[in-house]
Amino acid sequence: MIQKEWMSVVSIDEIAASIFEVVLEGDMPERIQAPGQFVHVKTSPHVAPLLRRPVSISEHWPEQRRMALVFRAEGEGTSRMAAWRAGDEVDVLGPLGNGFDTSDVDEGEKALIVGGGVGVPPLLGLAKQLAGHGVRVQTVLGFADEPSAFFQERFSALGDCFVSTIDGSIGETGFVTDVIDRRGLSYDAIYACGPLPMLRALDSSYATAKGKLSLEERMGCGIGACFACVCHTADDPDGTSYRKVCSDGPVFPWGEVVLS
Amino acid sequence: MKLHVSLPGLEMKNPVMPASGCFGFGKEFAQLYDLNDLGAIAIKATTEEARFGNETPRVAETEAGMLNAIGLQNPGLKGVTEQELPWLQQLDTPILANVAGTKMEDYEAVAAGLSESGMVAALELNISCPNVKEGGITFGTDPKLAAELTKRVKHVSDVPVYVKLSPNVTDITEIAKAVEHAGADGLSLINTLSGMKIDPATRKPLLANEIGGLSGPAIKPVAIRMIYQVRQVTELPIIGMGGIMGMEDVLEFMIAGADAVAVGTANISNPFACPEIIQELTDWAGTEPAADWAGWKQGGVKA
Ligand SMILES: Cc1cc2nc3c(=O)[nH]c(=O)nc-3n(C[C@H](O)[C@H](O)[C@H](O)COP(=O)(O)OP(=O)(O)OC[C@H]3O[C@@H](n4cnc5c(N)ncnc54)[C@H](O)[C@@H]3O)c2cc1C
Ligand SMILES: Cc1cc2nc3c(=O)[nH]c(=O)nc-3n(C[C@H](O)[C@H](O)[C@H](O)COP(=O)(O)O)c2cc1C
Ligand code: FES
Numbered sequence: 093m094i095q096k097e098w099m100s101v102v103s104i105d106e107i108a109a110s111i112f113e114v115v116l117e118g119d120m121p122e123r124i125q126a127p128g129q130f131v132h133v134k135t136s137p138h139v140a141p142l143l144r145r146p147v148s149i150s151e152h153w154p155e156q157r158r159m160a161l162v163f164r165a166e167g168e169g170t171s172r173m174a175a176w177r178a179g180d181e182v183d184v185l186g187p188l189g190n191g192f193d194t195s196d197v198d199e200g201e202k203a204l205i206v207g208g209g210v211g212v213p214p215l216l217g218l219a220k221q222l223a224g225h226g227v228r229v230q231t232v233l234g235f236a237d238e239p240s241a242f243f244q245e246r247f248s249a250l251g252d253c254f255v256s257t258i259d260g261s262i263g264e265t266g267f268v269t270d271v272i273d274r275r276g277l278s279y280d281a282i283y284a285c286g287p288l289p290m291l292r293a294l295d296s297s298y299a300t301a302k303g304k305l306s307l308e309e310r311m312g313c314g315i316g317a318c319f320a321c322v323c324h325t326a327d328d329p330d331g332t333s334y335r336k337v338c339s340d341g342p343v344f345p346w347g348e349v350v351l352s
Numbered sequence: 353m354k355l356h357v358s359l360p361g362l363e364m365k366n367p368v369m370p371a372s373g374c375f376g377f378g379k380e381f382a383q384l385y386d387l388n389d390l391g392a393i394a395i396k397a398t399t400e401e402a403r404f405g406n407e408t409p410r411v412a413e414t415e416a417g418m419l420n421a422i423g424l425q426n427p428g429l430k431g432v433t434e435q436e437l438p439w440l441q442q443l444d445t446p447i448l449a450n451v452a453g454t455k456m457e458d459y460e461a462v463a464a465g466l467s468e469s470g471m472v473a474a475l476e477l478n479i480s481c482p483n484v485k486e487g488g489i490t491f492g493t494d495p496k497l498a499a500e501l502t503k504r505v506k507h508v509s510d511v512p513v514y515v516k517l518s519p520n521v522t523d524i525t526e527i528a529k530a531v532e533h534a535g536a537d538g539l540s541l542i543n544t545l546s547g548m549k550i551d552p553a554t555r556k557p558l559l560a561n562e563i564g565g566l567s568g569p570a571i572k573p574v575a576i577r578m579i580y581q582v583r584q585v586t587e588l589p590i591i592g593m594g595g596i597m598g599m600e601d602v603l604e605f606m607i608a609g610a611d612a613v614a615v616g617t618a619n620i621s622n623p624f625a626c627p628e629i630i631q632e633l634t635d636w637a638g639t640e641p642a643a644d645w646a647g648w649k650q651g652g653v654k655a
Binding site for chain 2: 093094096134139140141142143144185309310311312313315316317318319320321322323324330331332333334339352
């Protein structure tokens with residue numbers, strides 16, 4: 093059930109350069125069904141900024157009625173979010189979309205989790221769930237550079253974690269696909285979230301893989317009503333097939349949607 | 353005060369309906385609240401054939417507003433009558449079906465099909481979508497074409513026909529008079545204002561379609577002015593819209609000359625916008641001495 097709730101800010105920390113982790117408390121965490129779902133945040137009680145900002149739920153703890161979001165403060169809305177302080181009440185719509193279905197891997201099998209930049213956060217909740225099911229988790233995280241890297245330790249606690257940066261300032265130099273190939277990482281399923289070029293590279297390099305990927309698209313409503321966020325499907329006989337990223341996704345089976 | 357309004361084909365418990373394109377076909381909002389609380393529902397535009405619409409990005413935020421270029425994505429006449437309208441029949445809320453096309457024949461086919469379905473209370477002719485062109489001229493900007501289209505659609509429809517006017521014209525009263533003459537049962541205004549946003553960092557437009565329709569609070573003064581002007585030249589019922597976010601806005605539209613209102617963009621930033629506005633109106637009406645809207649409007653601007 094989707095709800096609009098005034099949630100209270102429990103804590104907010106800058107965990108890397110311009111990357112903030114905020115913990116929110118309210119009724120919503122009890123309704124979260126799967127890692128990879130997101131919330132739509134009104135960043136000001138005034139008219140502007142008018143549109144909500146979609147942000148993934150990185151982790152949730154239903155018993156404590158808490159959930160975490162991790163975001164990069166960039167434009168007007170996310171900069172306002174970075175100014176939140178413990179005790180603030182904030183307008184959150186959610187939980188939205190369909191998260192990661194982990195039925196592709198069984199206990200004892202290997203999952204390869206691949207994240208880039210602010211695509212990394214929802215993968216933490218996923219990695220914890222997979223590890224909890226006895227799946228062997230290996231992670232490859234890609235960042236621009238050292239100051240913007242985060243969560244390496246948290247993923248390392250769950251299994252092997254490799255980091256790549258474009259400038260080589262930490263981890264291996266290059267893209268996530270370079271790490272996967274160089275190390276010859278094997279897997280039973282891939283789970284990915286990150287910038288489109290990264291998803292495209294994964295999709296073309298490992299076209300026959302099983303798994304899921306999470307997409308970003310500019311959104312209006314976030315609930316499936318306005319048709320702002322559509323993408324084409326791979327199987328499209330008459331050119332009108334589509335998926336809404338907000339309500340059919342943001343997580344899609346490997347190969348289902350066109351990454352354009 | 354009684355909030356009820358009675359318009360051709362539309363018996364409304366209150367004057368508030370969600371605007372076309374901002375509410376899909378209602379299903380998503382039905383998970384959030386009881387759609388019977390609404391005065392009416394304007395559903396998303398229907399075209400004869402299914403359409404994918406434009407590429408993304410389809411929306412961009414602007415100062416106190418937004419641009420959209422969805423491109424009339426919809427499942428087509430068959431899809432709407434078979435998959436969307438039957439579900440809406442369980443509601444006790446009249447459905448205003450938005451009709452779009454690229455040729456006059458398209459509009460006729462869609463209007464006839466929706467009217468024959470028996471599942472819609474009235475039609476709203478969308479002659480004002482910024483991206484629908486015929487011979488380079490939008491139907492909504494040429495009084496002659498607008499009148500001819502209205503006449504042809506009226507001819508094939510058994511339900512009342514509202515014509516949705518474009519604000520992208522020099523004199524909106526001319527179009528209003530032309531479609532009234534051609535037999536329109538009502539008017540709705542305004543559709544979005546044509547606009548554009550460019551990102552200096554990429555030096556490219558934000559929308560894939562480059563140009564889109566501006567909506568939201570930014571356009572409210574334009575809407576109020578146009579409704580006021582149109583009210584001076586016609587007795588036709590007016591459904592007013594453009595930037596309504598709260599009850600005060602509804603009152604402003606009613607004073608300017610609207611008989612009912614539609615809420616568009618507000619649903620996108622707050623999916624509970626309509627029931628919240630209706631609740632505010634209900635509380636307000638509880639303390640108003642006037643008997644009805646006509647009584648309340650007396651003494652306001654000349655309308
Ligand atoms: C399903 C989903 C989950 C996301 N999860 C996260 C997350 O966990 N952490 C995180 O840092 N970011 C996440 N994003 C991206 C985040 O939504 C954008 O960074 C944010 O909307 C930018 O807002 P702004 O105020 O900084 O930018 P502005 O430039 O002020 O934004 C203007 C408009 O563009 C939209 N926009 C800008 N960039 C993006 C983008 N990349 N994707 C979608 N819309 C955008 C904004 O929502 C807004 O409507 C997610 C996006 C989606 C679709
Ligand atoms: C995302 C979006 C989609 C729209 N789609 C339609 C449409 O299909 N048909 C139509 O007549 N108007 C459409 N409109 C215009 C609205 O119905 C309304 O006239 C306009 O947005 C002004 O009202 P507002 O400021 O309250 O949004 C759309 C508007 C938006 C924002
Ligand atoms: S954002 Fe409105 S349909 Fe997805």
